[in-house]
Amino acid sequence: MRSTPGNHKEISKEQLMSDFTTRPEILGTFGVVTSTHWIASAVGMSILEKGGNAFDAAVASGFVLQVLEPHLVGPGGDMPAVIYSAKKGKVEVICAQGTAPAGATIEHYSGEGLSIIPGDGLLATVIPGSFDGWMLMLRDYGTMSVRDVLEPAIHYAEHGHPVLPRVSATIKGLAGFFEKEWPTSYETWLPGGSAPEPHALFRNPVLAATWQRIVTEAECAKGRENQIEAARNAFYRGFVAEAIDTYLKTAEVMDASGSRHKGVLTADDMASWSATIEEPLTYDYHGWTVAKTGPWGQGPVLLQSLALLKGIDIAAMDPGSADFVHTVVEAMKLAYADREVYYGDPSFATVPMDQLLSDKYNDERRKLISSQASMMLCPGKLPGYETQYDLTVEMLAGMSGTGAVYEPTMSHLTEKRGDTVHIDVIDREGNMVSVTPSGGWLQSSPIVPGLGFCLNSRAQMFWLKPGLPTSLAPGKRPRTTLTPSLALYEGKPTLAFGTPGGDQQDQWQLSFFLRYVHHKQNLQAAIDMPLFHTSHFPGSFYPRTSQPGNLMIESNIGSDVISSLAAMGHQITPADPWTVGRLTAARRDADGLLRAAATPRLMQAYAIGR
Numbered sequence: 001m002r003s004t005p006g007n008h009k010e011i012s013k014e015q016l017m018s019d020f021t022t023r024p025e026i027l028g029t030f031g032v033v034t035s036t037h038w039i040a041s042a043v044g045m046s047i048l049e050k051g052g053n054a055f056d057a058a059v060a061s062g063f064v065l066q067v068l069e070p071h072l073v074g075p076g077g078d079m080p081a082v083i084y085s086a087k088k089g090k091v092e093v094i095c096a097q098g099t100a101p102a103g104a105t106i107e108h109y110s111g112e113g114l115s116i117i118p119g120d121g122l123l124a125t126v127i128p129g130s131f132d133g134w135m136l137m138l139r140d141y142g143t144m145s146v147r148d149v150l151e152p153a154i155h156y157a158e159h160g161h162p163v164l165p166r167v168s169a170t171i172k173g174l175a176g177f178f179e180k181e182w183p184t185s186y187e188t189w190l191p192g193g194s195a196p197e198p199h200a201l202f203r204n205p206v207l208a209a210t211w212q213r214i215v216t217e218a219e220c221a222k223g224r225e226n227q228i229e230a231a232r233n234a235f236y237r238g239f240v241a242e243a244i245d246t247y248l249k250t251a252e253v254m255d256a257s258g259s260r261h262k263g264v265l266t267a268d269d270m271a272s273w274s275a276t277i278e279e280p281l282t283y284d285y286h287g288w289t290v291a292k293t294g295p296w297g298q299g300p301v302l303l304q305s306l307a308l309l310k311g312i313d314i315a316a317m318d319p320g321s322a323d324f325v326h327t328v329v330e331a332m333k334l335a336y337a338d339r340e341v342y343y344g345d346p347s348f349a350t351v352p353m354d355q356l357l358s359d360k361y362n363d364e365r366r367k368l369i370s371s372q373a374s375m376m377l378c379p380g381k382l383p384g385y386e387t388q389y390d391l392t393v394e395m396l397a398g399m400s401g402t403g404a405v406y407e408p409t410m411s412h413l414t415e416k417r418g419d420t421v422h423i424d425v426i427d428r429e430g431n432m433v434s435v436t437p438s439g440g441w442l443q444s445s446p447i448v449p450g451l452g453f454c455l456n457s458r459a460q461m462f463w464l465k466p467g468l469p470t471s472l473a474p475g476k477r478p479r480t481t482l483t484p485s486l487a488l489y490e491g492k493p494t495l496a497f498g499t500p501g502g503d504q505q506d507q508w509q510l511s512f513f514l515r516y517v518h519h520k521q522n523l524q525a526a527i528d529m530p531l532f533h534t535s536h537f538p539g540s541f542y543p544r545t546s547q548p549g550n551l552m553i554e555s556n557i558g559s560d561v562i563s564s565l566a567a568m569g570h571q572i573t574p575a576d577p578w579t580v581g582r583l584t585a586a587r588r589d590a591d592g593l594l595r596a597a598a599t600p601r602l603m604q605a606y607a608i609g610r
Contacts, residue, residue: 025595031057031610033423033608039161043060046152054426054431054433059137062423063152064153067156069421070442076440077437081484096134097296098128100474105472115464122261124445126265127265130440138228157204171195218230235270243451289487298480300353302509302510305331305332305506308369312327319529343469373570419501426594430588445457461480481502481503527585532553532580553572553573
C-alpha cells in the first residue's frame with residue numbers, strides 16, 4: 001500500500017529518491033490539467049472534454065480557483081502566464097500585472113505618514129489585472145465563449161462549494177477585525193454572523209451575480225471576439241469599474257499600518273489599462289531552455305541561479321544531500337540579492353539582464369559560493385549602475401526589521417497571510433499554459449459593495465524611496481513574485497511548472513527542476529522530494545523583513561542532512577514533513593505522450609489527464 005502525507009513516517013528518504021511516489025505520475029495523450037485544487041483541475045479537464053483547448057481550460061480553472069481558494073486569489077488580483085501556442089509556434093508571456101494608479105506617488109504616500117506601503121487595505125491596491133489577462137488569453141488563444149469559461153465559477157459561487165479547512169480558519173481568525181473594521185467583508189465571509197465550517201457548502205451569490213451580469217452584457221454583442229471585448233468593457237469601463245470607483249471615493253479603512261487610509265485607484269485608471277503579450281526571458285541549461293517573465297517579476301532569479309549552477313557539477317550530487325541543498329541555497333542568495341538592486345518594470349528602468357545572465361558575470365559570482373553559509377546580502381556591482389547599487393544597499397542596511405515575512409501561507413505559517421494558486425495545462429495539440437494567479441485575497445482589502453470581491457494588495461512591493469527600479473510611480477508595474485515556468489527541451493516545448501509561495505516560488509521550482517533534469521526522476525517523484533527555501537534576503541511583502549542565513553527545510557530530508565547543514569552555518573528552521581511548497585507540473589514528450597503531477601502537500605492539489 002502506498003503511503004500518504006497523513007502517515008508520512010512510513011516514507012523513508014531513500015524511497016523518496018527512488019521510484020516510490022505519493023501518487024502516480026498521470027499519463028495520457030488527450031490532455032492533462034494540474035492545479036492547486038482538485039475541483040479546478042476537474043473543471044479544466046471538463047473543458048478539454050467539451051472540445052476546448054488548453055487556454056480555454058486554464059481560463060475556466062482560473063475563475064473557479066477564485067471561488068475555491070479565496071484566501072489565495074480573487075477577481076481583483078493579477079496573473080502572469082507563460083504559454084506556448086502550437087498554432088503560433090512560439091512561447092509568449094501574458095502580463096496581467098496591473099500598474100500603480102495615477103494617484104500612487106511617493107509624495108502622497110509619504111504625506112500619509114508612511115515609510116513603507118501596508119500589506120493590506122486600500123493604499124496597497126493597484127489596477128486589478130487578472131480579468132483582462134484571462135479575457136486576452138481567451139480571445140487570442142482560446143476557442144470558447146465568455147459564458148463557457150465563466151459558467152463553472154458562477155455555479156460554485158451561486159450553489160456552493162466545500163470550504164477548505166484553511167479558508168474556514170482564515171475567516172475565523174479575521175472575524176473580529178472584519179466585524180469592527182471591514183463590515184462588507186464580514187457580511188460576505190460570515191453570513192449570519194458565523195464563519196463557514198470546514199467542508200460545509202459556502203456560497204457567494206453577489207460574486208455569482210457579478211459574473212452573470214458580465215456574461216449577460218457580453219452576449220449583447222454578436223460574435224465570440226466581440227463578446228469577449230464586451231466583457232472586458234463591463235469590467236474595466238462599465239459597472240465593475242463604476243462600483244469600485246464609487247466605493248473608493250469615500251471608503252477609509254484600517255490597514256496593516258495601524259491607521260485608516262483612503263485608496264487612490266479610480267475608474268479612469270482602470271479604463272486606460274489593458275493586459276499585454278510579451279516575449280519571455282530565457283536561459284539555456286543542459287539542453288533545456290527555461291522561459292520566464294521579464295524582470296517586472298522575480299522569474300529571472302531562477303535563470304540567474306541556473307547561470308551560477310551551470311558551472312557546478314549538480315548531477316554528481318545526491319539530490320537529497322546537504323551538499324545539494326547548500327549549493328542551491330547559496331546560489332539563490334546571490335540571485336535574489338541582485339533582484340533587490342536591479343529588477344523592476346523595464347518600462348521605467350533599464351534592467352541589465354544580459355549582464356546578469358552572462359557567463360563572465362556568473363563566473364565571478366560563483367566564486368562567492370563557499371563551503372559555509374553566507375550571512376551577508378551580496379549583490380553584484382555592475383558598471384553604470386553604481387548609484388542604483390549604492391541607494392539600494394544604503395536603504396537595505398537601514399532596515400531594522402527581521403523575522404517572518406507577511407506571506408506566503410503554508411501550514412507552518414499563520415492562517416491570516418495570503419498566497420497564490422497555480423495551473424498547468426497541456427492539450428493534445430501541444431498547447432501549453434503555465435499560469436500563477438494571485439492577489440485579491442479575502443485578507444487583502446474590504447469587499448467592494450455590490451461586487452462580492454475585494455481588491456489586491458500588490459502595491460506593497462514598491463519602495464517609497466526614490467531612485468530605485470522598484471520605487472513607487474504611477475503607471476509602473478510592481479515587481480511581482482508571481483513566476484510561472486515553461487521549459488523547452490532541445491528546442492521543443494516540453495514542460496510547464498510552477499507553485500504558489502511568494503518569494504519562495506522560484507526557490508521551490510529551482511530544486512524541482514534541478515532534480516528533474518539531473519536525476520531523471522518522474523514528475524511526481526521530483527515534486528515529492530523534501531523542499532527547502534531561505535528568507536535570507538528582504539521579503540517582497542509587508543513588513544519587508546529578512547532572516548540572514550535562514551534555511552527552512554522539511555524534516556523528512558533526514559536528521560543527518562539537517563545536522564550537516566547546521567554545521568555549514570545555516571540557521572535551520574525545521575518544517576514538518578509535507579508542509580513546504582505547492583508544486584504542480586505537466587509535460588509533453590516528443591512522441592505526444594502527456595504527463596502531469598501535483599504535490600501531496602496540503603492534500604488538495606491534483607493532476608488529471610487521460
